[in-house]
Amino acid sequence: MKKQGHKFSIAPMMDWTDRHCRFFHRLITSYAQLYTEMVTAKALIHGDAARLMRFDGCEHPVVIQLGGAEPIELAEAAKLAEDAGYDEVNLNVGCPSDRVQSGAFGAALMAKPDLVADCVAAMKAAVHIPVTVKCRIGIDEQEPHEALPAFIETVSAAPCDTFIIHARKAWLQGLSPKDNRTIPPLDYELVRAIKAAHPKLNIILNGGLRDVPHALEESATLDGAMLGRAAYQTPWVLASVDKLVFEEKGQGPDKADIVAALVNYAARETEAGTPLHAITRHIMGLFAGEPGARLWRRTLSEEAPRSGAGPEVIVKAAEAVLGAKWAA
Numbered sequence: 001m002k003k004q005g006h007k008f009s010i011a012p013m014m015d016w017t018d019r020h021c022r023f024f025h026r027l028i029t030s031y032a033q034l035y036t037e038m039v040t041a042k043a044l045i046h047g048d049a050a051r052l053m054r055f056d057g058c059e060h061p062v063v064i065q066l067g068g069a070e071p072i073e074l075a076e077a078a079k080l081a082e083d084a085g086y087d088e089v090n091l092n093v094g095c096p097s098d099r100v101q102s103g104a105f106g107a108a109l110m111a112k113p114d115l116v117a118d119c120v121a122a123m124k125a126a127v128h129i130p131v132t133v134k135c136r137i138g139i140d141e142q143e144p145h146e147a148l149p150a151f152i153e154t155v156s157a158a159p160c161d162t163f164i165i166h167a168r169k170a171w172l173q174g175l176s177p178k179d180n181r182t183i184p185p186l187d188y189e190l191v192r193a194i195k196a197a198h199p200k201l202n203i204i205l206n207g208g209l210r211d212v213p214h215a216l217e218e219s220a221t222l223d224g225a226m227l228g229r230a231a232y233q234t235p236w237v238l239a240s241v242d243k244l245v246f247e248e249k250g251q252g253p254d255k256a257d258i259v260a261a262l263v264n265y266a267a268r269e270t271e272a273g274t275p276l277h278a279i280t281r282h283i284m285g286l287f288a289g290e291p292g293a294r295l296w297r298r299t300l301s302e303e304a305p306r307s308g309a310g311p312e313v314i315v316k317a318a319e320a321v322l323g324a325k326w327a328a
Contacts, residue, residue, distance in 0.1 A: 006162060006204050008215070008245040009033035010238070011228035012065040012090070012134070014097070020274075021282040022059050023265060025231065027258045029241040031248070034062045038092045038106075041068035041077035053084040063088040065134065067095065069105040069115060071122035078123040078131065089123060091116070093135040096170040096180045107170040110139045110147065113154035120158040132162040134206070137190055138169045144190055152194055152201070162202040164226055165191045181229070188218050195222050211237040212244050234288050255286065259318045266311040276313060280304040283314075292321030 010017065010025055012035035022034045039052050044066075055062055064081040066089060068074045078089045093116055095106035109116050116133065123131045133155060138144035152163060168184040175183060186208045195203040206226040209215040211234075215225035230237055236255075242248035266279050280300040287293040299317035303309055 006033060006164070006202060006224035006226075008212070008224060008241050009063075009164075009204070009226045010035060010231045011206060011226045012036060012038055012063075012092070013228060013232060014038060014095070016232050016282070018278075018282075019055050019059075020269070020279045021232070022062065023056050024262065024279075024282050025235065025238060026056075026058050027261050028235060028238040028253050031246040032238060032241050033088075034059050035090065036062070036064045038065045038067045038095060039077075040105075041066050041070065041073040044077040044080050045073060049080055049084075053081060053086070055085075061087045063090050063132075065090040065092050066123075067092045067105050069109060069112075069119065071115075071119045074119050075122040075126035079126045082127040082129050086129065088130045088132060089127065090132045090134055090164070091119060091123070093133055094166050094170065095177070096136075096139075096172055096175070097177045107136055107139050107172060110136055110142065110151060110170070113151045116151070117155045117158040117160075120155060120160045124158065124160075130162065131160065132164065133160055134164040134166070136166050136168060136170045137187055140169075140172055142169070144169055144187060148190060148194060149197065152198060156198065156201060161200070162204070162223075163194075164204040164206050165194065167191050167205060167207040192221055212240045216244065232282075233285050235283075235285050236288065256318075256322055258286070259314065259322065263311045263314050263318075266314055270310050275305075276309040276311075277304040280314065287321045290321060292323075295320035 010032055014037050017035060017037050025034060044052060064086045066074055066077050081089050092106050093109045120131055120133065138147040167186045167188050170180050171184060188205065191203060191205050202223040204224040204226055205219040205222050206228065209218065209225060209227050210230055215227055219225040239253050243252060262283060266276060269279060270276055284297050284300060287296050296317045299320065303313045
């Protein structure tokens, strides 16, 4: 049984943390909690739920993040996720994208804490697995030092005992989703103040964390940290998670072993009809900063999208950076 909990997790990221990305991340860290991309409750109920919820058994502990604002729909979607084997359900109250805004959910729900509480209560009544919330510190003209405490007070009474807080305000008008991840200033102190005011709640820090040591430093008085873009763009930062966070003994992951596992995974997936590029797009940063990294990226980006491309492309790319070690 893998160690559970929110001590360290990899953020849900649209178009990034699909099942291939999560498989790759699990090769680097055995214990970090993984999250799906946000999946809307409507898509699960009315679409191809089996495809949308597919994951590999190695991914545990793995959380599905749901988007929506209708308690009945979210409860039904949460039950589907529980039946599919997910370890937890997370409600998205932080995404600022136009698509999410048009559906009146995501970060827009920061203005409707009573509705969020109703959604959480409905989901908790439908499932036995944990239900958590990922939110911002506020939106638009809200004053975070007023809005966030009020939001936490209301939603925690649902009850909800775990909040992952992206420590930036989201501007739904005037900033793009990309800009909302970098421009609004971070306020880690406010997140720490929430924990101090609610010591029985699990408060997880997200936003602007550069690597594992930085995440541990900023979340020292909290219950955990969540790494986002750094985990995706420079995935080898995750290699220290098991040792630094979960006190795992041993040598840790080896890049040659990880590449070998990716080759085997790609062989299985491409045989089943998965385009190779759907896998390799997530592994571009594995050798970031190392000799041969540019050729690794170029080989994958140029050859993986070609029709019929298979695991041999990963082998070829690996030779540029692993050389004799890989050949051995």
